[in-house]
Amino acid sequence: MATMSTRLATVTLPNPVLTASGCAAAGRELHQFFDVSQLGAVVTKSIMPRARSGRATPRMAETPSGMLNSIGLQGPGIESFIANDLAWLAEQGARAVVSIAGTHTDDYVLLARKLAGHPAVAMLEVNISCPNVESRGQVFACDAIASSRVIGAVRRAADPAQPVFAKLSPDVTDIVHIARACADAGADGFSLINTLLGIVIDTDTLAPALGGVSGGLSGPAIRPVAVRCVWQVHQAFPHLPILGMGGIRTGLDALQFILAGASAVSVGTAVFGDPSAPVRVLAELEAALDERGLASVRDAVGLAQRNQRARVSA
Amino acid sequence: MTAVQLQAEILSVQRVGEYLQFTVVAPEIADGFQPGHFVAVAVGGAQSSMILRRAFALSGATPSDRFAGTVQFVVAAHGPGTQWLVGRTAGELLDIVGPLGNPFPTPSGATRAVLVGGGYGSAPLLPLAQVLLDNGSEVEFVLGAATAARLFGELAAKRMVGRVTVTTDDGSAGEKGLVTDVLPEAIERSSAEIVYACGPMAMLQAVGDIAGKHAIRAQVAVEESMACGIGVCMTCVLPVRAADGTSRFVRSCVDGPVFDALNVRWRDVGRLPGDLLGADAMGGH
Numbered sequence: 235m236a237t238m239s240t241r242l243a244t245v246t247l248p249n250p251v252l253t254a255s256g257c258a259a260a261g262r263e264l265h266q267f268f269d270v271s272q273l274g275a276v277v278t279k280s281i282m283p284r285a286r287s288g289r290a291t292p293r294m295a296e297t298p299s300g301m302l303n304s305i306g307l308q309g310p311g312i313e314s315f316i317a318n319d320l321a322w323l324a325e326q327g328a329r330a331v332v333s334i335a336g337t338h339t340d341d342y343v344l345l346a347r348k349l350a351g352h353p354a355v356a357m358l359e360v361n362i363s364c365p366n367v368e369s370r371g372q373v374f375a376c377d378a379i380a381s382s383r384v385i386g387a388v389r390r391a392a393d394p395a396q397p398v399f400a401k402l403s404p405d406v407t408d409i410v411h412i413a414r415a416c417a418d419a420g421a422d423g424f425s426l427i428n429t430l431l432g433i434v435i436d437t438d439t440l441a442p443a444l445g446g447v448s449g450g451l452s453g454p455a456i457r458p459v460a461v462r463c464v465w466q467v468h469q470a471f472p473h474l475p476i477l478g479m480g481g482i483r484t485g486l487d488a489l490q491f492i493l494a495g496a497s498a499v500s501v502g503t504a505v506f507g508d509p510s511a512p513v514r515v516l517a518e519l520e521a522a523l524d525e526r527g528l529a530s531v532r533d534a535v536g537l538a539q540r541n542q543r544a545r546v547s548a
Numbered sequence: 549m550t551a552v553q554l555q556a557e558i559l560s561v562q563r564v565g566e567y568l569q570f571t572v573v574a575p576e577i578a579d580g581f582q583p584g585h586f587v588a589v590a591v592g593g594a595q596s597s598m599i600l601r602r603a604f605a606l607s608g609a610t611p612s613d614r615f616a617g618t619v620q621f622v623v624a625a626h627g628p629g630t631q632w633l634v635g636r637t638a639g640e641l642l643d644i645v646g647p648l649g650n651p652f653p654t655p656s657g658a659t660r661a662v663l664v665g666g667g668y669g670s671a672p673l674l675p676l677a678q679v680l681l682d683n684g685s686e687v688e689f690v691l692g693a694a695t696a697a698r699l700f701g702e703l704a705a706k707r708m709v710g711r712v713t714v715t716t717d718d719g720s721a722g723e724k725g726l727v728t729d730v731l732p733e734a735i736e737r738s739s740a741e742i743v744y745a746c747g748p749m750a751m752l753q754a755v756g757d758i759a760g761k762h763a764i765r766a767q768v769a770v771e772e773s774m775a776c777g778i779g780v781c782m783t784c785v786l787p788v789r790a791a792d793g794t795s796r797f798v799r800s801c802v803d804g805p806v807f808d809a810l811n812v813r814w815r816d817v818g819r820l821p822g823d824l825l826g827a828d829a830m831g832g833h
Binding site (some may be wrong): 257258259263264266267279282284285286287288289290293294296298299300301302303304305306308309334340367405445453454483503504505506508509510 | 551552553590597598599600601620643715745773774775776778779780781782783784785786796797803810817818819820824825827829830831
C-alpha cells in the first residue's frame with residue numbers, strides 16, 4: 235500500500251485529497267456522506283471580514299463537462315465563521331485550509347490575524363481572484379504587483395505556523411510571472427487553479443444566463459488547463475508545493491495533477507454531482523499508485539516532468 | 549434528517565400524460581420520507597458530460613416494512629438531462645441522493661386545507677393529502693396546467709378527496725384559466741385554514757397573495773434550479789425574511805424547499821435588494 239501522507243510546506247497531511255474552496259461549504263453538509271476528518275483537509279469557502287449576501291440569481295448554468303457560477307462569495311463573515319464553522323471542524327478532528335478573500339489588502343491582513351493560532355487551521359489559501367477596490371476593480375491575481383502586495387501582507391500578518399498558499403487565476407498571459415511575484419513576496423506554495431471566466435447566453439430569454447453576467451467555469455472541462463498551470467509553476471519553482479485543482483472527478487484525474495507537480499489535490503465541482511467524490515477519489519488514487527508500483531505520493535509528485543526530461547535526454 | 553447516496557434500481561416507469569413516474573428501490577430514503585422531501589438524481593452515466601444532479605419532489609414512498617422500500621418521483625423531459633432519464637427502463641440503476649429538504653409542516657390535529665398544484669408540482673401534494681386526511685383534515689385540490697396532458701395526479705387526487713378543481717390554460721381539461729382564478733372560491737367554500745402549493749414561482753407568489761387576502765397561511769414548495777441539492781453550492785438561494793425581520797439569501801435545498809409564502813420576497817427574486825443581510829458588503833464586487 236502506497237504511503238499517502240504528503241507535505242504542503244511545513245504541514246503534513248495524512249493524505250493528499252482535500253475539498254475545494256466553494257464546493258464543500260465548511261464540510262458540515264458533506265459529513266452525512268463521509269467523515270470529513272478522513273480527508274487530507276477541508277478547504278473552506280472563501281471567507282471575508284463581513285457577512286456578504288452574494289449576487290442575485292440565477293447563479294449557475296450547467297455547461298459541457300462543467301458549470302458556470304456566479305455566487306459572489308456569499309458568506310457569514312469571519313466572526314461567525316470562526317465561532318460556528320471552524321469550531322465544528324475542530325470538533326470533528328478535521329484539518330481546515332481556510333480560504334480568505336477581500337477587496338482591499340487590509341481585508342486579507344485582518345482575516346489572517348483573526349485565524350492566527352487557531353488549532354483547526356492547517357494553512358491559509360489566499361483567494362486573490364477578487365476585484366481590488368484600490369485599483370479600479372482589477373482582479374488582484376491578474377496583476378503581479380497587487381498579488382505580491384497581498385501575499386506579502388498576509389505572510390507577515392499570518393501565524394508563522396500556518397503556510398500561506400496563493401490561489402492563482404488561469405486568466406493571465408503568463409501564470410509563472412504571477413507565481414514568481416507571489417513566491418518573492420513569501421508565498422509558501424500555490425493553489426492552482428481558480429475558475430476561468432466565462433459567459434453563457436440563454437437562447438430562450440436572449441440574455442445572459444447568470445445574474446452576474448459572467449461567471450467562473452469549473453469542472454472536467456477545465457482540467458487540461460489546470461494540469462498545464464501546475465506543470466508550468468512546478469517547473470519554475472520545483473521547491474514550492476502545489477495544491478492542484480480543476481475538474482478532478484476520479485483518482486486518475488488526481489494522479490495527473492500529482493504527476494505534473496502537485497503535492498495534494500482539491501476535489502471541487504465533482505462534489506455537486508457526487509457528494510462522496512472526495513473519499514472515492516482518495517481510494518481510487520491509492521489503488522492507482524499501487525497498480526503503478528509507486529511507493530508513495532511523494533515519489534509521484536512531478537514524476538511526469540522527470541520522465542519527460544529523461545525522454546528528451548535519451 | 550440525514551441524506552444518503554445510493555444506487556437505486558428502477559422498479560417501474562409509468563407514463564402519466566406528458567410525464568413519466570419513476571418508482572425506484574431506495575429503502576433508506578423511503579423509510580425517512582415525509583411529503584415535501586425531494587431527491588437529486590445523477591444523469592447521463594459515470595462518464596456523463598452533465599455533471600450536476602436533477603432534483604425531483606417525491607410523489608410517494610412505500611416503507612420497507614411493507615415492500616422493498618420504494619420512492620416515486622415524476623420527470624418531465626425538459627432538457628438533455630431529463631431526456632436521458634426518460635430513456636431509462638425498469639431494472640437499470642440510478643444514482644440517487646435523498647431524502648433532501650424540509651417537508652411540509654402539518655398540524656398535529658385536523659384542519660381544512662386547499663392543495664394547489666401547477667403542472668407536475670402536484671406530485672408532492674398527493675402524499676401530503678394522505679397525511680392530512682389521516683389526521684382527520686378536510687382536503688380539497690386545485691390542479692392546473694397549460695394543457696390536459698400536463699396535468700398530474702388528477703385521478704389519484706379524485707380517489708382521495710371529494711373535491712378536485714381542474715384548470716388548464718387552453719381549456720383542454722376542467723375550467724379554462726389559471727389555478728389562481730378558482731382558488732379564492734375554493735378557500736371560501738371550504739373555509740380553509742391553510743393552503744399548500746407547489747409549482748412555478750409566479751404561481752406560488754400568486755397563491756401566497758390570495759392566501760394572504762384570506763388571512764390564512766400558504767406553505768409553498770419552490771422548484772428552484774440547484775447544482776448540488778445538499779447545501780454546499782449556494783446557487784439555489786431565495787430572498788427570505790426571518791422572524792427577526794432580517795432578510796437573507798437562503799438555500800432552497802436545505803432551508804426549503806417549503807417556505808411560508810409570507811416570508812419569501814417574491815418581487816425580489818432575481819434581484820439583490822439593498823436591505824438584504826450582507827448586501828452592503830457587495831460594493832465593488
